[in-house]
Amino acid sequence: MAYRITEARLQRDNAQRERILELAQAQVAEGGFAALTMQGLAEQAGMATGSLYRYFRSKGQLAAEVFARASQREVDALGEALGAPGDPTRRLADGLHRFAARAWESRQLAFALIAEPVDPEVDEQRLIFREAYAELFANLLEEGVARGVFQVSQIHLSAACLVGAIAEALVGPLSPPARAARDVGETTLDLEQVSQALVQFCLRAVGAPLFTQENKK
Amino acid sequence: MAYRITEARLQRDNAQRERILELAQAQVAEGGFAALTMQGLAEQAGMATGSLYRYFRSKGQLAAEVFARASQREVDALGEALGAPGDPTRRLADGLHRFAARAWESRQLAFALIAEPVDPEVDEQRLIFREAYAELFANLLEEGVARGVFQVSQIHLSAACLVGAIAEALVGPLSPPARAARDVGETTLDLEQVSQALVQFCLRAVGAPLFTQENKK
Numbered sequence: 001m002a003y004r005i006t007e008a009r010l011q012r013d014n015a016q017r018e019r020i021l022e023l024a025q026a027q028v029a030e031g032g033f034a035a036l037t038m039q040g041l042a043e044q045a046g047m048a049t050g051s052l053y054r055y056f057r058s059k060g061q062l063a064a065e066v067f068a069r070a071s072q073r074e075v076d077a078l079g080e081a082l083g084a085p086g087d088p089t090r091r092l093a094d095g096l097h098r099f100a101a102r103a104w105e106s107r108q109l110a111f112a113l114i115a116e117p118v119d120p121e122v123d124e125q126r127l128i129f130r131e132a133y134a135e136l137f138a139n140l141l142e143e144g145v146a147r148g149v150f151q152v153s154q155i156h157l158s159a160a161c162l163v164g165a166i167a168e169a170l171v172g173p174l175s176p177p178a179r180a181a182r183d184v185g186e187t188t189l190d191l192e193q194v195s196q197a198l199v200q201f202c203l204r205a206v207g208a209p210l211f212t213q214e215n216k217k
Numbered sequence: 218m219a220y221r222i223t224e225a226r227l228q229r230d231n232a233q234r235e236r237i238l239e240l241a242q243a244q245v246a247e248g249g250f251a252a253l254t255m256q257g258l259a260e261q262a263g264m265a266t267g268s269l270y271r272y273f274r275s276k277g278q279l280a281a282e283v284f285a286r287a288s289q290r291e292v293d294a295l296g297e298a299l300g301a302p303g304d305p306t307r308r309l310a311d312g313l314h315r316f317a318a319r320a321w322e323s324r325q326l327a328f329a330l331i332a333e334p335v336d337p338e339v340d341e342q343r344l345i346f347r348e349a350y351a352e353l354f355a356n357l358l359e360e361g362v363a364r365g366v367f368q369v370s371q372i373h374l375s376a377a378c379l380v381g382a383i384a385e386a387l388v389g390p391l392s393p394p395a396r397a398a399r400d401v402g403e404t405t406l407d408l409e410q411v412s413q414a415l416v417q418f419c420l421r422a423v424g425a426p427l428f429t430q431e432n433k434k
Contacts, residue, residue, distance in 0.1 A: 117340030124334040130385065154414035157386050157406065161418045164385025165378035168347065172377055189374065197371035201378045205422035 017055045020045050024066045029109040033063055033118040060121035067122045071113055071129040077102060079136050088144035089208040093199045095140075096166065100195040103170050111174040114167050130167075134159040141206060151207030162202055169198045234272045237262050241283045246326040250280055250335040277336035284339045288330055288346040294319060296353050305361035306425045310416045312357075313383065317412040320387050328391040331384050347384075351376040358423060368424030379419055386415045 023044050027036050038059050042049040056062040081095035103110035112118075137159035144150035152158045172178060173194050182188050189197075203210055240261050244253050255276050259266040273279035298312035320327035329335075354376035361367035369375045389395060390411050399405050406414075420427055 117337040120334040160385045161382035164381035168381025
């Protein structure tokens with residue numbers, strides 16, 4: 001009987017933890033990691049701030065978990081695009097378009113994940129996830145080189161370059177100043193311009209044949 | 218008289234501040250930002266930890282200043298290479314070689330600047346300095362496009378891509394695991410391989426004519 005009670009509590013704890021993480025991610029999507037405070041989150045979750053620390057030992061750990069969950073979804077989405085059957089050049093272009101489009105759909109969250117200054121625990125996760133992205137690109141580059149469509153001498157280094165180029169390309173357009181400029185109607189790059197330029201940069205960089213206008217999706 | 222005493226103290230304070238920053242940078246160059254503690258630094262400087270806070274209000278602020286000074290030297294060195302007279306393609310290649318070589322000379326410091334997980338104050342400086350780097354590349358791209366040697370449609374976005382590609386290319390080779398592997402004699406990329414691959418990636422990405430073996434420096 002004691003065992004059953006423990007199990008029930010464990011389940012409740014897990015559900016509660018899950019709910020907190022979802023609330024936390026919503027806050028980050030709304031106002032970046034800067035908007036994520038233990039006190040604000042506790043209020044939203046209807047619990048005492050002290051109780052929140054039963055689930056997450058620090059704000060840094062909580063932020064790192066929010067980061068990792070949101071980033072894993074992006075890695076999965078990119079992996080699906082890059083791992084699809086078909087021509088490696090097309091898959092690389094599709095993956096980049098998709099990555100940019102997903103970032104564009106949730107700019108505040110994307111900026112928070114890519115570049116917002118935040119606790120070192122999140123920086124650590126950034127390094128880990130950048131390797132996960134690089135791994136996906138390395139697999140595609142390897143396949144493309146084997147099939148003679150990419151010309152790359154250092155696969156892993158080039159994969160890292162792609163990860164860096166993509167992240168940095170998005171920082172500016174997703175940044176708070178760019179979002180503010182857009183809100184007041186100033187001309188800024190739109191998603192199509194950003195992702196076209198990014199695709200051009202990356203395809204050339206790996207020695208891939210460039211898409212012509214008509215075979216572009 | 219009171220004024221003169223104040224001035225003398227100001228000078229002493231500045232000299233002391235300078236000395237602390239140099240000691241701090243030496244610690245970061247030796248063990249990364251992780252090795253930088255207010256207590257350790259105070260001991261080295263021969264002062265009480267409390268006195269250190271008269272000069273820097275927090276470890277984050279101190280780390281940010283160390284970061285900014287070291288990064289400014291890199292920006293200046295890169296600016297010199299990219300701003301030299303001559304062919305834009307050659308200047309881009311030279312700038313990349315130089316940047317990689319400088320990072321290689323002081324790997325621990327370079328890794329700390331580029332990627333070590335650290336206080337948000339340093340992350341903020343990273344964003345600022347990445348824009349400074351991007352500005353240098355944008356100027357060169359603009360000139361190269363005007364002279365018909367680069368083919369780039371979005372200058373600023375491509376400049377950002379270059380910054381990201383370069384930083385990310387170096388993270389792996391400079392990272393603690395790579396340094397450890399090298400120390401025990403495992404085969405890892407050497408500086409020449411890294412900078413060759415990086416130059417190839419970046420020159421292609423901006424549509425520049427690639428160097429052939431003989432006109433390469």
